[in-house]
Amino acid sequence: MLNKSFKKVFLILISASFVFFPLFSVADEVLTVTATVGSGGTPSPSGGGGAPYIPPTSIRFSGQAYPNGKVLLIKNKNIIAEVLASNLGDFSVTFEEQIDRNVVYSLYAVDSAGVQSVILNYQVYLSTGYLTHLSGVLFPPTITLDRYSAYIGDDLSSFGFALPERALELKIEGKDTKTFNVISNKGGVYNIAVPLLNFKSGQYKIYTKYKEQALTSKVLPFELLAEEKVPEVKSKIPGDCNFDDRINLKDFSILSFWYKKKNPPACLDVNHDKIINLIDFSIYAYYWTG
């Protein structure tokens, strides 16, 4: 009896004493990482002379994505958990682990329109018997365009998901740089028709972000044409040579075939230096969709 009570008190004391609250600020994303004994599960029946109870080891990520969007947790290139965000965009995903080490997790979200967010990577140190909780994860908005080439004077329509009623910035960068402000509606949707007046023709990139956050959405390229020029058929992602709108292991394999070889196909050589090297891989990794 005394043994049982002692175990209970011991567990409570351990639980209370091993709660940590360090704060990390990564590019305006305020992350909190905590570790608590166990993951809220019920302890195994005590008594007898069995091995001491070790609470489960688990990892939890929580934060904000998009209203009714999906959040996927990836480890070792495999999806290990998937949750739905609330109608306000809040999510929490927990995964039970077996090990005690530095683990690399990736998270990405998919909005209600099926558009994928950027990938967020977290290397987390886990301890056996603890629930390690990374809270405050904030996905930047998603973005799509109605077309990837437009004429000067046209309106370019950009659409995406963010948290409800949040101030966003849409940036166009290239020969000219302009910022447009937009507010998402109650459902998290934002839609803006960008007037392409007073822009020089050329290659541009466009992205959105929360006003208060540095982390941006995916960066989409588009070409602004002078009236007489016919638009080229191009993928919206640099290096997507099979035009499937994805950069994944298949593209990585093809790029690997050309690694360190000279005069690769122009479509693969994304920085146009006539060789496939680490820079091309870095650009692919930036546009990675999985």
Added chain:
Amino acid sequence: MKKLLLTILFTFLFFGSSSLAYGAELYLSSPDNVRLGDTFEVSVLFNTEGEFINAADIEISFNQKLLTFSGYKESEGVLGFWIERPHIENGKIRLTGVIPGGVTSSYNPNKKGQQPVSLAKIIFNAKSTGVANLYFTKSQILKNDGLGTELNHSKRSKAVSVYKTAEEIKEDIKPEPQVIEGETPGVTEVPADTESPDRFVLEYFESSLFLRIPSIVTFYGYDAGSGIDRYEMKIGNKDWRVVESPYNIGESLFKRQVTVRAYDHAGNFKDSTIVVPGSLTLWVIVIFITLTLFAFAVYEFLLIYHRRKRKG
């Protein structure tokens, strides 16, 4: 006094400059002292100073008379997508990989603030006594900015002393092991890897004129314990041969069974099999037979027609 100030200034300019020039720093973390025969881990750490990085190409030099490269802990580094997995090249350890989406720091609930990123964890075995110096002979680290911009950084080397016995370590002049922020000093005993590599991705891609690639087979193994050492391939009844991904499989009339075996550094292996289609598919055979029969029927018809015409 003047001399002392000049000496300090000289030291600051010439020795301190490499570590003060850039905020970002690449360094190694390992135990300071190990025993002969010990297997120990060395972490390749990178302090990003808040920058997002997504690619690294690193070369580490080490004393091969004292240490043996015994693999790497695949699960404990962010470089999951290897362009060149850690291996020995010209007597140095070479590792090149990317992190899709990029990374800026690691998180440890027991430590305050952002922690450096563990790019990779390398396993060594101490085979002779002495002081082994580990240092970077090449390092290229790129930002996750969609342009592949290089992130300037400083580098820090590491010395590991190999002793015959544990008693010798105790008698060493360094009473305390050096603790580097962001990393717990390594435990000298690394458990032996007895697990086979995980089931791995094995894919076939048809040749493409547009991308100027032949038909290739790609494979990406994963081994948490000691990392992938090599791949071997068996096509049909042919012998095993050492291969690298992506592998030019060439063309064949008939379909072939291709088995790829991934070996980890401890000698455990895992097989994965794929059937590569031949250019002579069932449809081609059906069409060929149909056309042959049709030609034969036309020939027979014309023969009979001409015979009748002659008779008539």
